[in-house]
Amino acid sequence: MKRSKQERQQKLIETIKANPFITDEDLASHFTVSVQTIRLDRLELSIPELRERIKHVASKSFEDEVRSLPLNEVIGEMVDIELDQRAISIFDVKSEHVFMRNSIARGHHLFAQANSLAVAVINDELALTVTSTLSFVKPVKLGDRVIAKAIVVSKDEEKNRTFVEVTSSVENEVVFSGQFEMFRTNAQSKGEMI
Amino acid sequence: MKRSKQERQQKLIETIKANPFITDEDLASHFTVSVQTIRLDRLELSIPELRERIKHVASKSFEDEVRSLPLNEVIGEMVDIELDQRAISIFDVKSEHVFMRNSIARGHHLFAQANSLAVAVINDELALTVTSTLSFVKPVKLGDRVIAKAIVVSKDEEKNRTFVEVTSSVENEVVFSGQFEMFRTNAQSKGEMI
DNA sequence: ACTGATATTAGTACCAAGTACTAATATCGG
DNA sequence: CCGATATTAGTACTTGGTACTAATATCAGT
Structure with missing residues (x-):
């Protein structure tokens, strides 16, 4: 035995x-x-x-x-922000973010970081992702530190739209990029997304 | 004192x-x-x-x-799957998925559900999201039950690409849709994403 | 079969952070 | 000032250990 x-x-x-x-x-x-x-x-x-x-x-x-709890609103840690201009956040890939079998980060964490950064950079009460186009350039691994930079590229004041470009990199290599079309308003609470 | x-x-x-x-x-x-x-x-x-x-x-x-741990691979609960054809999963929006201030679901959860479903429907060792285009149609609220349907729309066998369309709805109303371009291979472990 | 090394078991004293209980003081309100 | 409530003190006992010493078992090799 x-x-x-x-x-x-x-x-x-x-x-x-x-x-x-x-x-x-x-x-x-x-x-x-x-x-x-x-x-x-x-x-x-x-x-x-x-x-x-x-x-x-x-x-x-x-x-x-x-x-x-308190950092609930942004995924990753915000290191720099200039409202309506640009924002930077870092996100450390831990074991809970990766696939067990190959230690590669699951995409929605990259999306979450980028998307919440896009929301944060908008200088308004309400920011809502309308559409986005994503590109997963390179797999991100356990232990990687992902630095996401969001840049406000243009605005359509009439339609209340803001276009944000987010580029995420690990050690200066681009791993992810996304274009976000954001709806913005300072109305009280019509509903918010992302 | x-x-x-x-x-x-x-x-x-x-x-x-x-x-x-x-x-x-x-x-x-x-x-x-x-x-x-x-x-x-x-x-x-x-x-x-x-x-x-x-x-x-x-x-x-x-x-x-x-x-x-075991449910790690799919966000939401898979209710139906026909490999390389279609898949359906349900996802109940709980308090940990929403913004505190307005009880609206954060977008990355919708993305995560859709994206992991797109990965799951691919009948191969390896499925990797290359690009995706998302549309957040309507805010999703705390307590909503989101039903995501993934449909494989086309394939490019030469380039190892599969195109998946995911539509998520709450009570028969579309709340989210996304087009996913997936890379697929049955190679052992070149790396995987999402 | 004997020896030495390794493995296992036994036993003791001690610790942290308690419970449960009894008894002595403080403190306060009327 | 008296009684009730609150606070403090102290002891015995509990769990799930550590740290240490010492006695056995077991096995491998000659």
Whole structure:
């Protein structure tokens, strides 16, 4: 039934990963070894104790929660903005943004960054994306820092339209570009989009 | 400096809410009362102890994580698919998808649903969005159920391109449409997007 | 079969952050 | 000043550990 130490430790890693809430005692009975053995295993594998594991999971999600609340309106971090002119935001590609199997960022995050930047650069109460044309130039990978630059290219004051061009790059290489036609108004709340 | 018990308890609730990771000891010195007082307060307010609070935060996020892992690939719920032909998915607009101030769905969620559906309908190892043109027809509100239909309209076998048209509607009214030019290949792993 | 190394188990003291409970003081309102 | 409420102190006990020592098991190789 049981096999080598290495095998057990491998399973241990998986088991704890699948359920970080498991105690040493439960692990011991699960692998039918003593609690001390489990503790030695954790020591060797430098797996922290239950409380530390839980704390880690909790603090990770707590930070995310805190971060996603006030900054909700812009995807990525705004570093520069001149209303009605240009805006720049950076977005770090983390594991939650990529496909599992190839670590490539999912397109909607790039779109989200670009689009929310286009919304932000508009100096009005209300900004609404009407149409957009996107070009995904180059795959973006886990760990990449994407810098999006939005530039207001033209306006049609009569129709309340603003045209914004967004170019995103990673290490000075263009990875994405999009043209956004935005509807703008300072009316109270006819409805807003994006 | 200090005020009534009620006032302290009110602050206590806020403090713990803002930072669930705080110990009774830290709370005690923060409010310059004894640890026992803090414990009586928690008892009266039925605020659980630190470890239980942390566990709660962690398990909440852990469930979310588990849920988002396998369903990671498609945004929304796939209800029908005929590879290389058409696909349908539904997406319920929840509070995390909308702007706080007007309860209107943020565009990238509509894009994400449409785009992941376009990826899914492609019957190949690899599907990559090259370009897309989007039209946000009508604002989508909190609580709306968005039904996206993807239809493969044409193919360019030589260039490995597939053109997909996605139309999203709420209660039979079109709210969004997009044309997606997809790159496809069954090569192992040249890179993938979206 | 014996030896040495590695692995496992047992046991103790100690820690953090509590609960549960009892008992002694403070403080305040009338 | 008295009684009620609030606060503080203190003890025993709990969980899920760490850190450490020491005793066994198990296995591999000669």
